[in-house]
Amino acid sequence: VQLQASGGGSVQAGGSLRLSCAASGRTFYNVGMGWFRRAPGKEREIVAAHNWSGTRTYYADSVKGRFTMSRDNAKNTVYLQMNRLEPEDTAIYYCAAGIYSSLRLTTSEYDLWGQGTLVTVSS
Secondary structure, eight states: OEEEEEOOEEEETTOOEEEEEEEESSOOTTSOEEEEEEOTTSOOEEEEEEOTTSSSEEEOTTTTTTEEEEEETTTTEEEEEEOSOOGGGOEEEEEEEESSSSOOOSGGGEEEEOOOEEEEEEO
16 A cells, blocks of 8 residues: 655746646545645655545645646546646655545644655745
8 A cells, every 4th residue: 555656846936837636546536635745954844635536635834826636536546736836846746645535734734644745946
């Protein structure tokens, strides 16, 4: 059972990236999913989260209006579309599968983590 995150890379400020998180070994259609990030020298923070159906979404204030989270339960995959990237978005991005079906915001409420994908935004 694992989550595989991909899509990270290096872009200039103002650019876009799309992260994907593919789940294997089990289905995740019935749990909330989240995207977190850890910037250099900082704690891991939540970026976006969905409830199990994707009908409820949370975005951190710092990414609201720029990032969009979506999920395709048929493909067992969640996405994070990141537009108008800023140097402050530079971080390792992690996807995570929650313990509950509802939308959750803290790391302790997620029990399966992907390996992380690095996003670097240059000014």
